[in-house]
Amino acid sequence: MSLLLYLIRNSRGTLLIALVMSIVGGLGNAALVALINQALSASRDGLARLGVEFLAICLVVLVTRTLSQTMFMQLGQRAKATLRMRTIRRIGEASFADLEKQGSARPLGVLTQDLDSVVVFFVNLPVLATQGAVIVGCLAYLGYLSWPILLCAIATIALGIAGSHLISAKALFHLRSSRKREDELVKDFRALFDGAKELKLHKARKQAFIDDIIAPNVEAVRVQRSRGYVLNSAAASWGNMILFVFIGCTLFILARLFPVSPAVMSGYAMTFLYMIMPIEGLLSAIPTVSMARVALERIEQVNADLPEEKMHPATHASGFDTIALEGATHRYFREKENEVFTLGPINLTFKPGELVYLIGGNGSGKTTLAKMLVGLYPPESGRILLNGAPVDEAHREIYRQHFSVVFSDFFLFDSLLGMRVNGLDAKARTLLEELQLDHKVNISDGTFSTTQLSQGQRKRLALLVAYLEDRPFYLFDEWAADQDPVFKDVFYKHLLPQLKAKGKTVFVITHDDRFFHLADRYIKLDYGQVVATGKGSDLVADTHQENARPQMSA
Structure with missing residues (x-):
């Protein structure tokens, strides 16, 4: 998306450092799992060395996660301010006829709710980066233990991602539709205040406006938004279920096909159990990514519907003859x-x-x-x-x-x-x-x-x-x-x-x-x-x- 690329270009250095911090933190989490697995079968002398390494990695994870979260929060607020002023200037520089045609409901929604969705996306970026790094680090460790089983793990994860993507696509449709309906709600909410005198003086009109106009739109937004979130939850549940299925297959089927030691098998089971949380974290972030995508699409559409007028550089008019x-x-x-x-x-x-x-x-x-x-x-x-x-x-x-x-x-x-x-x-x-x-x-x-x-x-x-x-x-x-x-x-x-x-x-x-x-x-x-x-x-x-x-x- 052009707007996302615009934001990335405007914060390239900070974004890169924050991503590196998140990835380092995620890899550190994966390294902790590997150290724990090694400690289960380590000697007394080896435990001391592993303990020092464990403490050092814990400090690295703490520092990098704190820094990355702070930087991403600042990026989110900066992105919100940048997009807000960009849209405000576009509104200010659009022609009056285009402003009348556009109306105020959609731009107001963009300047408030949609921009908040973009902020939530940036706030969740460290989670996405960290959890992604955890998964990559865990997979690398699994490959170190047994590459044939790693290939099966990658195939399983790919199947989970494909299923989640199909379900999320349907969720995105409902989320888009709900945001369009909310534009109508904004107009109705404004009418509640602008037409307060008329509504107070005519009880039947007030009841008809609330029950026949506002209530159906509120219910439609509720239904479509609920469907979107339920489908996103189903996508996360699908990924979770696939992981447990793979753990079962590893323990009860792959162990018979590939000659691996019990230590390797326990390492695989423990690593996959640890990966469940990061993968669930990634899948649970799908709604925020979807809403940010819808928000960016709407912001781009508002900007596209409000082309800038060509302006003469002069700002003051002198007198005229005719x-x-x-x-x-x-x-x-x-x-x-x-x-x-x-x-x-x-x-x-x-x-x-x-x-x-x-x-x-x-x-x-x-x-x-x-x-x-x-x-x-x-x-x-x-x-x-x-x-x-x-x-x-x-x-x-x-x-x-x-x-x-x-x-x-x-x-x-x-x-x-x-x-x-x-x-x-x-x-x-x-x-x-x-x-x-x-x-x-x-x-x-x-x-x-x-x-x-x-x-x-x-x-x-x-x-x-x-x-x-x-x-x-x-x-x-x-x-x-x-x-x-x-x-x-x-x-x-x-x-x-x-x-x-x-x-x-x-x-x-x-x-x-x-x-x-x-x-x-x-x-x-x-x-x-x-x-x-x-x-x-x-x-x-x-x-x-x-x-x-x-x-x-x-």
Whole structure:
């Protein structure tokens, strides 16, 4: 696997030393068995020499096992941190459209449970290496005692491994399936919290969600995970049984076929009995290896599904003369209507220092247009022009830096990340007072004291953040929808004109027809198409004329 090779390359020296330590410890264990077998028939003088050797090897085993386990634990945590940051950076560098398509459940599972599976694998590596070395050392000792019986032992072990592999392959299938189902569970668990209000207010909905949606998935995960572990246990039991069968064959059949001394036969029996534990240790590690394999596959798949955007090295955008959408379109599937919605083709131009309102009914594509305008959705046909030059993939990142946006479904971070402005806290406190948030929120070193506010207050805090970004183009998506009349007046009559006076382009998605006359220009969208544009004052006049027409009686 490429990810496993990536981890090995990044920790080659430490991994090699840890493996050598584990192998030395395992061979030391096998040497202890050989010394014990020799001691059973040794003379009094020989026992003293063997005792000194036994003590020395015990110390070597203790030191090497302790060091190898420590190093492998550190490797496991380093691998987890490396893969976690690699995936986080990939998420950060992926396109917004790919992030929406991917969803959050699978990446969250990868960043938590799957990475823990990789750590468990690394923690078990010293067991695998040590026990493997014990088995190799024991086999070498068995070959020293009698090579014909050794060949029979190798054939027996090969048979045990083949059977275990076949059973483990079926176990891996169930483990993979259970991890896929857990992605659905993550979404359901999040819904338990995100939809808590709705569930509390509707008992039948709560019971249906828990009993009909969550419970079947929980049970399916339990069944498949249990099958996987049971099959892995069966694989270990198969290997264990094969070893006992070989011991019986050695004592009762091979002893008749090959002329060996009773000491050799007892050595074989004792060595094989000692090998049972290491082999069981190897077989019991199969589930951790299987889960690590599934985890690495999932991590690779998430990274593959989130290709990196090509980025221009610049990180700061200067002002602009014009931003234009030229025949730009975007399509997406609407599940509720069971149809593909097409936005565009859109032909619009924006200049500095103008205030533009976007109006239209729900579902007309206003937010989708906003996301395409700010560069979150690349046009599927047509193009976006910045100062007359097409915005290609390599320059889309720097293009996006022209915008400060507060979407209707905005996310509010608890600190002013990425802002390096002299007197930032003082500017933020002034805005907190103007937005009447200073009694709720304080700021220190660019960090808010709290974001646990009402939706209207959170929007005001998001507006503060956007204002401090001081970018050339501002976009507000239904910002005033959750505000009281006082703050609506502040927003439309003071904040927006202030931004315009600074030479900013201000683009407002709104339904507040009381303030339409304040717009320099309006754009009306209906089912993905621009159906009207004009001056805000003209729109108000048309509205008044429409309201003044005599109404027909029923």
